[in-house]
Amino acid sequence: MNILTQPWPWYVTGPLIGLMVPLLLLTGNKAFGVSSNLRHICAACIPTKAEFFKYDWKSESWNLMFVFGVAIGGLLAGYFWQNPNPVQLTDAAISSMNEMGVKDYSGLVPQEIFSFKALLTVKGFLLLIVGGFFVGFGTRYAGGCTSGHAIMGMSNLQLPSLIATCCFFGGGVIMTWFVLPYIMKLPF
């Protein structure tokens, strides 16, 4: 049963992630992508006059079912088959994160940030609420996320997806190197 609780190496999981592309194409001519679901959720749940949310979201219900499945997969692999050991990070990464004040490496995410208690601090609000807002606003403005652009778009050799992916990394690197250390050190 080790295979279920242990993490899998990148040379196994990477190709498996890539196989999502042909699997969805051949199953129903569907383009792999996750962030569109945030739009479908808006269209389905929020009454609005905005044209952007007036479309037949039900015709995209396959995608909502897909992410429902992703959550179930998360429940199976992340809860029932939870890895009992911490993530095997490099020493360099742990040392950098120690400097930012991260102490608990036992789970997949740092407890210092990912708790309802932290949500009431400026640090937690910025990272979880503002960060989440950027993810939702940014992916839709960019027309896709890591799945839709970096994997699906790049698989189909789309230049806009390459540009978007470079910008994802640009934003991530700038946040990580020049902003995040200050947010992490906020005392409240």
Add this chain to the structure above:
Amino acid sequence: MKNLKFILIGICFGIILVKAEVISWFRIQEMFRFQSFHMYGNIICAIVVGIISVWLIKKFKVKTFSGEEVKIAPKTFSKGNVIGGFMFGLGWAMTGACPGPLFALVGSGLLIVAVVLLSAVLGTYVYGIMKDKLPH
């Protein structure tokens, strides 16, 4: 239940995301600090397998399981790819999660991530109502 197969594919994807640890805030930090090959290995392998798959499908005109011709909509360039992409990058480093992992993390029992997900839905909503005022 024609959508049942998509739930099953989603379950597989969710399991892979967790087992790859790409849903870990720590792994995303490690990636953006260029301190490990782990995330790059995952992303590069995924893209290579994706490129080969799409090429094979086009080359041999592989049909879907129900016999349809495979069609992939091209992506058109907009300034949003740059501005929105950059914004998403900021959020990715802050939350340590892109949209797929958000769903997997909530499923794994981290209920706090549901707050991040709701905030992402709000972000998409705000984009939707101010879309016409933004450069594209």
